[in-house]
Amino acid sequence: QQQVKQSPQSLIVQKGGISIINCAYENTAFDYFPWYQQFPGKGPALLIAIRPDVSEKKEGRFTISFNKSAKQFSLHIMDSQPGDSATYFCAASEESGYSTLTFGKGTMLLVSP
Amino acid sequence: DTAVSQTPKYLVTQMGNDKSIKCEQNLGHDTMYWYKQDSKKFLKIMFSYNNKELIINETVPNRFSPKSPDKAHLNLHINSLELGDSAVYFCASSQDNPQEETQYFGPGTRLLVL
Numbered sequence: 001q002q003q004v005k006q007s008p009q010s011l012i013v014q015k016g017g018i019s020i021i022n023c024a025y026e027n028t029a030f031d032y033f034p035w036y037q038q039f040p041g042k043g044p045a046l047l048i049a050i051r052p053d054v055s056e057k058k059e060g061r062f063t064i065s066f067n068k069s070a071k072q073f074s075l076h077i078m079d080s081q082p083g084d085s086a087t088y089f090c091a092a093s094e095e096s097g098y099s100t101l102t103f104g105k106g107t108m109l110l111v112s113p
Numbered sequence: 114d115t116a117v118s119q120t121p122k123y124l125v126t127q128m129g130n131d132k133s134i135k136c137e138q139n140l141g142h143d144t145m146y147w148y149k150q151d152s153k154k155f156l157k158i159m160f161s162y163n164n165k166e167l168i169i170n171e172t173v174p175n176r177f178s179p180k181s182p183d184k185a186h187l188n189l190h191i192n193s194l195e196l197g198d199s200a201v202y203f204c205a206s207s208q209d210n211p212q213e214e215t216q217y218f219g220p221g222t223r224l225l226v227l
Contacts, residue, residue, distance in 0.1 A: 032214050043117070043203050043218030044156070087154055093214065100169055101216060103156040 003027055004092050006104025013111050019077040021107045023090035026071065030092040034101070035064065035075050038087045047088070048075070080111045116140050117219035119204050125225045126194055134189045134222045136204030143209035144168070145187040146216065147179060150201040162187050163209060194226045 005024045013019045023033075034049035050057045050064040050073065057064045063076040077084055090104040117138045126132055138145060147159040161169035165181040176192040187204060204219040 034215070036218075038154075041221075043205075043220050045218065046215045049215070089156060100158055100161060102158075106154045106156075108154075 003102045004090060004104040006090050006107060008107060009105070010108040011110070013077075013080045013109065015080065015082060015111055015113050017080050017111075019080045019084065019109055019111070020074060021088055021090070021109070022072065022074045023092075023104050024070075024072045025092050027092070027094070027102075028071070029094045030102075031095045032093045033064070033066065033073050034091050035062075036089040036091060036103075038089065038106075040086075044089060077109075080109075082111045082113050085109055085111050117204055117206055117217050119202075119219040119222050121222060122220065123223050123225075125227065127227055128194055128196060130194050131190070131192045132194060132224070133191070134202055134204075134224075136187045136189070136219060138185055138204075138206040138217070138219075140206055140208075140217060141185075142206040142217075143184060144207050145181065145184075146205040146207075147187065147189050148203040148205060148218075150203060150221070152200070156203070160187075160189075191224075196226050199224055199226045 035047045036044035037047040038044040048059050048062050050066050052068050061078045066073045087106045087108050089106045091101040093101050120135045144163045146161045148156050150156050159173050160179045162181045164184050178190045181187045201221045201223050203221050205216045207216045
C-alpha cells in the first residue's frame with residue numbers, strides 16, 4: 001500500500017523554468033512533510049519541509065505548497081538550474097513516538113541548459 | 114567532517130554469502146535507520162533503532178539482522194545473500210526530538226549479489 005503518491009515520475013524543464021512535483025497522501029495522522037533531494041551516487045538530503053499549520057513555505061527558489069483538505073503538497077522550483085537536476089522525494093511522517101518517513105517513489109528532474 | 118558514514122561503499126559478492134555493512138554517525142543523534150533503495154530508486158525503511166534499542170522492524174527477511182553496539186553505530190548483517198538483495202542500502206540518523214525530525218543520510222552502500 002503506497003501511502004504517499006508522487007508524480008510525475010520524471011520531468012524535463014528548461015533552464016529558468018518552473019519545476020513542479022506533486023504528492024498526495026491518505027493518512028491523516030501525517031503531520032510532517034519533507035522533501036529530499038538526491039544526486040547520483042549520493043544519499044538523500046533534506047531540501048525543505050513543512051508542517052500542516054501553514055499552507056506555504058519558501059526557502060530561496062524552493063517552495064512547498066500544502067493543501068490539508070485535499071491531502072496534497074507540492075514542490076515548486078523557481079528559475080530551475082542545471083544544478084537542480086536530481087531525484088526529488090516527497091515524504092511524510094506521523095507525530096508518534098519515533099518518526100518514520102514514508103517516501104514517495106521519487107521524481108527524476110532534468111533541467112536542460 | 115562526515116556526519117553519517119558507511120562502509121563499504123561498494124560490495125560485490127556471490128549468492129549465499131554473508132556480509133556486513135557498517136554505519137557510524139558523529140551527530141550525537143539518538144535514532145538510526147536502515148533504508149533499502151531498489152533499482153527504481155524506491156526508498157523503503159527497514160529498521161529503526163533508538164538508543165541501541167530496536168524500534169521499527171518492517172517486513173524484512175530474518176536474514177537481515179541489525180546490531181547497534183552503541184547509539185553512534187548501527188550495523189547491518191545479511192545472511193545467505195540472494196539476487197534480490199542487490200540494492201543500495203542507506204543508513205540515516207535523526208535526533209529524538211519532534212521539533213527536529215530531519216534525517217541525515219549516509220552515502221550509501223551499493224550491494225551487488227551475483
